[in-house]
Amino acid sequence: MEEEKKELEKGQVPLETLFGHLEEVIGKLEGEDVNLEESFRLYQEGMTLLNRCNSAIDRVEKKVLILDEKGDTHQFQDGEDNELG
DSSP: OHHHHHHHHHTOOOHHHHHHHHHHHHHHHTOTTOOHHHHHHHHHHHHHHHHHHHHHHHHHHHHOEEEOTTSOEEEOBOTTSOBOO
């Protein structure tokens, strides 16, 4: 558990692990026995995890290539036909 905490701080954690930690934080926030001070701390931790998840997803999206019918690859584009990035 302590190693996971160190990895979280360094940013060397798989996306699935980040989502797992985010779910834990949400579960704690939903608990009835959480005081106001702890709620603020958990909220801040959750927002940090959420931002890290979004960054990781953005990095993956930028790496995705689309293979067309001719076998050529093109960068992934969003719904507005604009390249991401």
